[in-house]
Amino acid sequence: MSNLVPLNSPVLHRPASPIAEDEFGTKPLAAAIDQLGESFDVFFKAYKGVGLAAPQIGIPWRLAVAEDYGLRPTSPRWQHDLVRRPFARIIMCNPTIAWASDEQIFAWETCLSEADVVGLVERPREMQIEYRSSRGAAQSLVAQDWAARILSHEVDHLFGCLCSQRYLPGSSMATDQYTREWKDRPLSDALRAFRAG
Numbered sequence: 001m002s003n004l005v006p007l008n009s010p011v012l013h014r015p016a017s018p019i020a021e022d023e024f025g026t027k028p029l030a031a032a033i034d035q036l037g038e039s040f041d042v043f044f045k046a047y048k049g050v051g052l053a054a055p056q057i058g059i060p061w062r063l064a065v066a067e068d069y070g071l072r073p074t075s076p077r078w079q080h081d082l083v084r085r086p087f088a089r090i091i092m093c094n095p096t097i098a099w100a101s102d103e104q105i106f107a108w109e110t111c112l113s114e115a116d117v118v119g120l121v122e123r124p125r126e127m128q129i130e131y132r133s134s135r136g137a138a139q140s141l142v143a144q145d146w147a148a149r150i151l152s153h154e155v156d157h158l159f160g161c162l163c164s165q166r167y168l169p170g171s172s173m174a175t176d177q178y179t180r181e182w183k184d185r186p187l188s189d190a191l192r193a194f195r196a197g
């Protein structure tokens with residue numbers, strides 16, 4: 001497994017390199033995917049992470065993994081206000097957002113790369129993602145609500161954008177404050193407080 005790179009690493013802040021046609025199915029790409037998967041296993045268990053982009057562990061490729069275990073009794077109260085359907089692990093090479101709904105929703109968001117801060121981020125309720133499999137096969141999926149948010153967050157990483165850049169002004173705070181004040185409240189309370197409703 002690989003460690004997360006520090007927040008000031010350039011690889012987190014610039015667009016990742018697209019995987020070239022002749023790199024699909026090769027050993028270097030398979031090795032990068034294994035490394036990403038192993039790291040994700042660790043973060044997935046330790047921090048309940050739901051996605052990891054290759055640049056977060058220092059791999060400058062347009063490559064990301066996502067998986068959602070769905071709501072649990074320990075999930076924050078506000079997550080019950082969103083549709084959250086579990087989905088199995090997806091490895092995405094060169095993902096792009098092909099279509100996004102006009103309807104957007106706000107939700108609290110943080111990132112493994114800056115886990116000490118949380119804020120409200122607005123994202124499309126529904127989107128279509130196109131990507132390639134590790135062997136280069138063209139794939140497409142439509143995701144809603146929580147799944148759309150996860151995939152959109154990962155695609156952002158591959159273009160050098162961290163969710164903190166999308167925080168609704170005034171809504172970002174230290175994680176311990178969020179845990180104390182907002183984690184167990186409905187999303188509508190947060191939207192009212194930060195005038196995002």
Ligand SMILES: [Zn+2]
Pocket residue numbers: 110111112113153157163
């Ligand atoms: Zn992230």
